[in-house]
Every structure is written in C-alpha cells, then in structure tokens.
Amino acid sequence: MHAIDTANEQAFQRMLAGDPVLIDVVPAADAIPQLKERMILHAGPPVEWNRMCGPMRGAIMGVAVFEGWAPNLDVAADMAAAGEFEFHPNHHFDAVGPMTGLTTLTQPVMIVENRAFGNRSYCTINEGLGKVMRFGGNDEEVRARLAWLRDVLGPSMAAALRELDGVALKPIVARGLTMGDEMHQRNVGCSGLTLRAIASSMASTSSDSAELARALAFIASNDQFFLNIAMALGKALMDPVRDIENSSIVTAMCRNGTDFGIRVSGTGDQWFTAPVEMPEGLYFPGYSEADANPDMGDSTIVETIGLGGFAMAAAPAVAGFVGAGAASEAANFTRSMREITHGENPEWTIPALDYAGVPTGIDIRYVVETGLVPTINTGIAHKEPGIGQVGAGVVRAPMACFEAALKALAQEIGVS
C-alpha cells in the first residue's frame, strides 16, 4: 500500500499548501458561465425532482419565482415536475451551497481563490436564520431578501473586497478556532472577524449611508455569516486534491436531503452515494424528530478539511447546541476523528488540546478499517417546504459510501 500512502501525503500537503482568499462577489452567471435560464445547481450529489426532499422542492419553487421563470410557487412546482428545469450539483461547477444550496443565474456568489493553485470556488451569501431559502423557505419575504442580497449587499461586499485585494481566510479560521468556532454550527467568532476585516472598506466604498447601515446590520446580526465563506474556502482547498492517482483521501462530502455522496481523490469525480441519515440532535421549541428532514447540504465540505465535527474540541459550546453531550466532552469527537485522518493541520490548532492541529484528510481506508465514520455537525430543516430550520444535531456519514469508494479505488489500483 506504499503507493497509497505516498499519494495521500501528496494530497495532505496540497491541502496544507492552499491559500484561500475571499476576493469578490459577483452574479453567479459571471462566475459560472455555463449557468443559463431554468438551470438550477443544488447541494449534494445528483438528484432529480421526483426524488428530492420537501425543503429542496420548496427552495426550487421559490428560486424559480425569484428568477422570473414561474409566476408563482404552484406553477413552479408544475414546471419542475414537467422537467422544465435542469438540475446539477453545485460541485460540478466549482460551487457549494448550504442545506438546499441552490445556485442560479442572478444570485450573488462569493468567490474564494486558492492563490497557491489558482483555482476558484463559489458560494452564495448566507441569508441569516429564520425563514430562508436554504432551509426550504420560499415566500415573498424570502425572495425579497434574496433580491436585497443581489442588489445591495453583494455589490457592497464586492466593492470592499476589491479595495482590500481580498481577505485571506486561513488566518481567520485559525483565529476562529481559538474563539469557540468549529466553522459549521458555530461561526460567531469568524463572522465577527469577517465584519472587522471588511466593515471599514464597505464604508469607504459606500455612497449611501442608509444602505451601508443596513448592510452592516445584516452581517452583524448573523452568527452564521461565515459559514458560506468557510464552505467556499473548503471547496477551494479540496479541488486541487481531486484526481491524485492512488490517493484514498476524501475530496468532498455532501448531501441533497435524499442521498449522501462522497468523492475520493484516487477515483476522480465519481460519486459514491448512500441514503442520507437523520441527524440526532436538539429541536427548537415546538418541533421534534417527526418534523425533521434527513441531512442536507454541501456544508460538510468543512468536515472534509478538518473543521465542523472534526474540530469540536475547539467549540465546547457547540456540543450542547447539537445535543452531542457535555461540553467538557467535546474533545472526544476531535480525538476520535484523528483515527480516520491522515494528519493534523499545523496552522489550524486548538488551544484546549494544547495546540494540536485539527484532524485533516479523511482516509477511506481508516474509515472502513475502524468502523468510524466522519462526525458532522449540521442544521436540521423541516421536512415540509417553506418552514425552515427546526434544530441542530450531529449526523454520521453513511459507511456504505466509504465501502463503495474503497472497492472502486481498489479496482482502480488493481488490487481488488
């Protein structure tokens, strides 16, 4: 297996060498020229309308109205059922999206450039909490917010980022790990650091103080603002790791609310999927497991780079929020993820573990050998369209994905 170890070390070193910088915000169509009318990118591996979960359908109905492809939600649903929309995973177009994760023509996307390798990744701007499209919300309030992100906040952030020549993201994550963030279910530190990084330039490039005030207030009131940035960062870090011959390192994990999918470096862009699992967690008042949709979103790209559930030791407050036990036991999650990863990231360290690095580079061999699957911190959406988030929890990646990937890798290498 020496060839695999060598390939994995190369994959690991590419991950560490990455230099992701948030450089711009542009309409999705400018970043992804293949986008066209009635084409919708979604979270997770490929899925068609008839297999999509409730919130994914709800979001698609909403975005079709938002983009002007349908006059109302009912017509949008009929059009979707009639095959009038084209669906593709974000991952097929250098993009990622949280929960339903829809990306369409006019939505603003943040651009993260990996300056060590030259590749770019894209993610929409986080909409905040409550009724939002990523959790399947689709009403007028949801669409009006999307329009404001497109018309005001996106351009305001873009002007600031251009003036700054971008904001380097590795130092923000490094600092966030000392501030109780794990960058999946807790981004309060990194969201504040991002505001600190761009607020002044947003002011100096603004000509309308009322709009500026609203833009600053929007970012300031959203503890998860950084999540979408962390996701684009994750995608930008992992894309240069795709397609290293013999490597058993996971390059993407994602879910569409129906299937969980992973990609592995040595097997290129092939998806290995299995039915997605239900998160175990805590529910907001008035909701229970009976309301929950199965796990969803491209956000687990952050676990793929050693954050989220892998960095739980940095975020004891998250352990309680996601119902994963006592805060003082958060470190156990991180320790356990060391058993399935290639190494530790020397730049992303956890003070409470005396600056041990986050467990980095999921090796499918170790997953299958140990029986330990990646721990993922996740939000929980209501299973019906239009309602939104109902809780947060921990979910395990399905073992079947890793077993199938290992079998395929073995065949690829010729050792099956």
Next chain:
Amino acid sequence: MHAIDTANEQAFQRMLAGDPVLIDVVPAADAIPQLKERMILHAGPPVEWNRMCGPMRGAIMGVAVFEGWAPNLDVAADMAAAGEFEFHPNHHFDAVGPMTGLTTLTQPVMIVENRAFGNRSYCTINEGLGKVMRFGGNDEEVRARLAWLRDVLGPSMAAALRELDGVALKPIVARGLTMGDEMHQRNVGCSGLTLRAIASSMASTSSDSAELARALAFIASNDQFFLNIAMALGKALMDPVRDIENSSIVTAMCRNGTDFGIRVSGTGDQWFTAPVEMPEGLYFPGYSEADANPDMGDSTIVETIGLGGFAMAAAPAVAGFVGAGAASEAANFTRSMREITHGENPEWTIPALDYAGVPTGIDIRYVVETGLVPTINTGIAHKEPGIGQVGAGVVRAPMACFEAALKALAQEIGVS
C-alpha cells in the same frame, strides 16, 4: 461570623443584579464636573509625583502637553515636580483607567450606567497597541491619536450609542466567555461583538464616509478595544456594593505602578495598600524582566467581578500569552479562585467547565485563611517613560493588602 455571611450574600446579590449598559461617550469634564485645569486622575490608589513610576510620569508629561498645560514634555515634568498638578485616583470620581489610566478634562470617556442601581462609571477609549499613553507613551504620535479619539471616534461612538439607547454589556461578556475571552488580556471576541453592536448605527449617524471608515478600522484593528468597556462595566457593577456593613467582599483592586490597593465593602472607601509586585510573564522580542515596570492600572477591576485571571478557564489561549503554563491547565486558575470567592455567577458561565459560573465576590477572609491571593492577568509596561508595552503576564495581589483589610474590618465589627 453570621453577620458577615449575610452581608456578603447581599453584596454578591447586588453584583449579580447589576445591569451595566454602555450608553454614551462624552468629554471627561461633562461626566465628572469636579475635573478642572491641571487636575489629573490616575490608576490605582493615591500616589504623588515623587513616588510615581516611570511610565506614570511619562504619561503625565504627555497628557499635560496634550491638554495645553505645558509647552513640552520637559516643562511638564518640571511643573509636576513643582506641585503644579493635582493628582487623584480615578476611583475617587467613579472612573477607572487601564495601566497609567490618566483621565483629564477633554479626553472622551465612555459611560456605563448600571440600570439596576442608577450609578454610572467612566473610562477612556482604548488607544490600541504599540506606543500609547496608558503604557507611558507621550510623543506627538500618541497625542495625535488622543486628539483623534476626542474629535472623531468619541463623537461617532456617542451618536451610535444614543441612537441605540445603549448597548447592554452583560450579554456581551456572557458570549465572550464562550469565545475564548477572559476580558483582561484577551478581548478579541467581545471587541468583535461590540463592533457588531454599533457599526450599523455608526454608519447611519455618520455624514463623512472617510471618517467613518477610519473609525470602523480603528475599532476593528484593536483586539483589546473592549478592555476599557469591561473596566467601566466592572466599576459600575461594584460601586453599589461599596459600604455594606460587615461585608468582607472586595469592591476594588487597582495599582498605580508603585502600590497595589484594595477596598472592601465593610470598610467603605478606605484603601489598603502594599508595594505592588512584578508580573511573571512573557516578554516581546528584545525585552526582558530587566525592562519591566511593576504591575499597574485599574484594570484589575475585572478580576474583582470574576473575569480576567478568575475566568482563565474560558480562555486557554491566554494561558500561553501570559506565560501561565499549558493551555489545557488554564482551568486550574479558575478552580483555585473558587476557594476565595463567595459564589459563582450563573449568567457568566464557561462552556469548558460545563457551564460553571465564574468565581465571583472575593472574600478577604478566604484569601487570608487559604493563603491564596487573586490571580491577575496583566500587561507589562516598560519601566522608562515613553516606551510602551513589553510583555504580558500573571501577577498576584499582595497578601498584605488583604491582611490589613481583614484587621480593619475586624476592628470595625468589634471582633478584633
């Protein structure tokens, strides 16, 4: 000793009941009408020019030039030596100041109102790192920054705070404790939360986008911006606890670089002083213990309310910064401070300790009985005027203060 326990419980409950709100920024003379020309408030217990340490003298020379009382630093020193300035502790005028802690007529002070009791406290705006007056800096650069704080940042913050009707501070501290802050040597979380709270209102009340951009950048670039707010908060929380008959709870701890002083509730406004100790810590490159000034500043009011060294468990990254040992051992400091405090604060809790509250209400009886003095996280100033910060460390409050206070309290109660 039942009367003491009852009095201490009353003191403790008053601390918990406090509701400190950052409400405004005004010239010091507007907040403290007793201030007048050539009158200088300083950190710590009373001290005269001939006993003042180097950085305190340096700061006084600088502020005399800044206020227009002397044409240059040399003349200022001569005037000080000739008794032409009047010196008083900040604590005698509802104020606190970090390190040298000077408060004079025209400097802007932030106002924290304890809305549960109606009292107010004052503290200047944090100047940032590097060459600053609180560490004894006094040159043109230092004075120009003070002028900008007075003319631009202070009024900008004031307008925002008035529009917001103030910013409640207890929730910010509560959140900061989940973000790796202990509010003395680490305020990165709370500084970001404060920017989040006021940035939008700073924008909506600003008419000059270039000045606004500079103001936002100043706050955003200062990890210790919140320290001075935490200090005013501490003073506002503790002042209603002063002068409870029979109480052995400490109401203030502070240092002027020469003496350490404490006040105890049952003995009112009497100072109990002892020579201040040298911090043990880590030095910035190029400096060593030989350069260090003894401990200085009113900032240890934050330990008086259960933060700083008392909340070290919340801030494992601080343990390394102040040279207090391994990050994973930070919790030991908090545990040890439980032995000298009346109780735990149920609103200010530490995730890593499974949400135990910070040790609150220093009881001088326990200090003397156990031989454990309060642990204080502190910055270290160069001993010569005009240089600035050279390190950070941990310092112990001198036991002699507590012994003298206990003796006085016993006499007061009539049990000596």
